Amino acid sequence: MRLCRFTAARHDDARVGLIANGRTLIDLTDAGVHRMKALLERADLADELTRLSAAGLTTHALDSVRLLTPVESQEVWAAGVTYLRSRDARMGESDFSATAYDRVYDAERPEIFFKSLPEKVVSPGEAVGIRRDARWNVPEPELALVVNSTGVIVGFTIGNDMSSRDIEGENLLYLPQAKIYTSSCAVGPWIVVGPTEDEARQWAIRLEIRRGAEAVFAGDTSAGQIKRPFAELVEYLFRSQTFPNGAVLLTGAGVVPPDSFTLEAHDAVRITISGIGTLENAVTIV
Ligand code: DO4
Ligand code: MG
Numbered sequence: 676m677r678l679c680r681f682t683a684a685r686h687d688d689a690r691v692g693l694i695a696n697g698r699t700l701i702d703l704t705d706a707g708v709h710r711m712k713a714l715l716e717r718a719d720l721a722d723e724l725t726r727l728s729a730a731g732l733t734t735h736a737l738d739s740v741r742l743l744t745p746v747e748s749q750e751v752w753a754a755g756v757t758y759l760r761s762r763d764a765r766m767g768e769s770d771f772s773a774t775a776y777d778r779v780y781d782a783e784r785p786e787i788f789f790k791s792l793p794e795k796v797v798s799p800g801e802a803v804g805i806r807r808d809a810r811w812n813v814p815e816p817e818l819a820l821v822v823n824s825t826g827v828i829v830g831f832t833i834g835n836d837m838s839s840r841d842i843e844g845e846n847l848l849y850l851p852q853a854k855i856y857t858s859s860c861a862v863g864p865w866i867v868v869g870p871t872e873d874e875a876r877q878w879a880i881r882l883e884i885r886r887g888a889e890a891v892f893a894g895d896t897s898a899g900q901i902k903r904p905f906a907e908l909v910e911y912l913f914r915s916q917t918f919p920n921g922a923v924l925l926t927g928a929g930v931v932p933p934d935s936f937t938l939e940a941h942d943a944v945r946i947t948i949s950g951i952g953t954l955e956n957a958v959t960i961v
Contacts, residue, residue, distance in 0.1 A: 676724045678868055679742055680711065680745055681740040682741045690704040694737065694865060699734050699737060715821065744796045753924070754785050756776050756785075757785065757901050759902075760931055771847070791859070797956060798861070799861070799864040800956065802958060803860075803958055804961035809842050812837070815927075816880055816882040817834045817835070817928055818926045820909065820923070822909055824920065824921050830868040831951060832864075837861075840853070861954060867950060867951050876901070879896075880895065880897065881930075884942055894932065898948070940958055943957050944957075
């Protein structure tokens with residue numbers, strides 16, 4: 676089941692919807708669901724979505740609405756160096772910090788960092804940013820866990836952890852500047868409710884970057900390559916910290932373009948996760 680936020684031509688407000696099939700969206704706001712939060716807190720979420728989908732509510736053609744990021748009021752956090760590919764790429768980009776990446780991959784405590792306030796998250800179809808003071812910029816295609824306020828993983832979506840590799844590589848203490856800036860985080864297109872972790876680990880993750888008509892990069896990985904159990908990542912995120920609105924946790928990048936590659940303005944970034952869908956954003960300089 677796919678839960679989304681959207682705006683439609685005849686409504687100004689952000690509405691909550693359920694994607695019924697590839698072409699139709701059921702308008703849950705018609706049934707009084709104005710926010711996703713209360714739904715995501717329910718222990719019987721999947722049953723409630725099944726009930727709502729059979730309730731005869733208004734529908735919209737999917738191609739007639741604008742999908743908004745499903746991040747409503749959650750902080751977005753990100754785990755790092757959870758794939759061997761990420762560890763190796765980062766060790767390569769920085770003599771200075773190589774041992775830190777090597778150590779954290781095997782350490783008991785994972786790397787987890789703050790990524791975005793909810794109101795700054797970029798929606799599907801909007802532009803993600805590359806910093807004007809960075810020379811080497813990449814998207815990071817990541818499976819995102821949607822976690823409610825009690826720390827339960829209630830669904831999955833797609834995240835793009837945009838990163839400036841030259842800034843991060845110069846000094847690990849610059850990580851917040853490499854990772855957190857205007858339009859550095861896109862999440863969408865919807866939340867998939869229902870799959871278990873074992874099912875999600877079967878999903879393929881694909882990153883494609885187009886420049887005009889040309890495909891300038893394509894690469895694949897599998898969510899099964901994520902080193903740590905999802906529950907372990909969430910348990911660390913929730914240690915000594917509360918999330919009254921829940922949280923979205925990106926689980927790290929397993930596809931990294933070659934060191935010769937950097938994004939340019941107007942590139943199109945497409946991230947596809949087989950069990951979820953595609954998140955697509957153009958690139959702009961910020
Ligand atoms: O440690 C730097 C960031 C790691 C990261 O974002 C990733 O592995 O996806
Ligand atoms: Mg990342």
